[in-house]
Amino acid sequence: VAYELYYWPGLQGRGEFIRLALEDSGADYVDVARRSGKDRGMPALLRGLKNGSEPHSPFAPPYLKDGDWVLSQVANILMYLGPKIGLAPEDEGLRFIANGVQLTIADMVGEVHDSHHPIASALYYEDQKKEAKARSASFIKDRIPKFMRHFEHLVSHNPDGRGETVGASISYVDLSLFQLMEGLAYAFPRALKKFDANYPHLANLRESVRARPNIARYLASERRIPFNETGIFRHYPELDQEPG
């Protein structure tokens, strides 16, 4: 039976971290809200979010159905899927290391969201633009370097790896770091100008993920939704600046 991924149809958003893992592994999956027909499309996505439809209903998309199980939260879905689709470390201890890194990625993704929505998700960007400028300035100056130094350290000091973040072979964490870098480069091109020079191991990782055959095929396909200003990574030129 195919995995069913439930996520907003018009944006990469948090769902993209799951899509990349499913695509890289060649797993059989349905991107439910982007299909039409019975039990497909937005109505199916929204039905699954209704308290009452499932005893363990998810709080928000993305969520994944695997048979009777409904899993929520990106890092949780990836920790569940990883071993089944060959994208988690073999060693069980290392799986918890990988999950810890994935949750740090999730924290950074949350901060990316808040760079354009620092006051309220319920308000438009235009209604919190001034605050978004202040938050983005701090994000670019303090937070991008802090997170990226950390990830660079992990990749360059992974005792088992030759370019991977955790363990001896590629995992969903590497795919998520690729997506994080792609998103930051889209949203903040000026802030990321010197990225490759400052974080050479991350730059290598990014290119080696991009070159993976299934990923390359996916990125060139219509299944890869372009970055846009309804997702997590938004390019608002007024929020982007050089770090110094």
Added chain:
Amino acid sequence: VAYELYYWPGLQGRGEFIRLALEDSGADYVDVARRSGKDRGMPALLRGLKNGSEPHSPFAPPYLKDGDWVLSQVANILMYLGPKIGLAPEDEGLRFIANGVQLTIADMVGEVHDSHHPIASALYYEDQKKEAKARSASFIKDRIPKFMRHFEHLVSHNPDGRGETVGASISYVDLSLFQLMEGLAYAFPRALKKFDANYPHLANLRESVRARPNIARYLASERRIPFNETGIFRHYPELDQEPG
């Protein structure tokens, strides 16, 4: 060998979710930064955060050492510890359900933090007070009800439980929901005035966790640091208001 918990010594913060699980289970643990001596105290905490000291060094506290393993991120630590200390569901599928709920709790905790620090962690509250007021108003009006309706649904619809959130017996998720409610009641007493009437199952859960012998003993001990304005849950009266 005792578990070693590494967290800032003067506040509950995110470390408290781990402390509650360790205390409830009666597990042998050391709260490293609150002790003195060799490999104890703040120097030990800071050493573990330095890139370079560990191949898989954590991004931020709390982190937990179990023998050679260093685990980071609250939800990850709890997912690792839960089965070992008898605070996770027996069923493996339900463990992923529990982890999903714990990550939703973590999302809400992040929003609590940002209610007083919407612009930058690096700035003082006083320097982002106006923005904190706007963010808190939206948090109280929209976010607390959205999260709490969800958690209330989980507890009241848990097919295996009689008051628990996931599975047939108490888990770390229940302890974390207790802490979340305690923290919200401390930070936003006016916003939470009608909490018990609106969320009766959560109110019951809160009291039944409080009454657990090891928790009651812990809460009455000096090991429980009082809530204060350096933690995640801060009582700034100017940010608190009735929801309606």
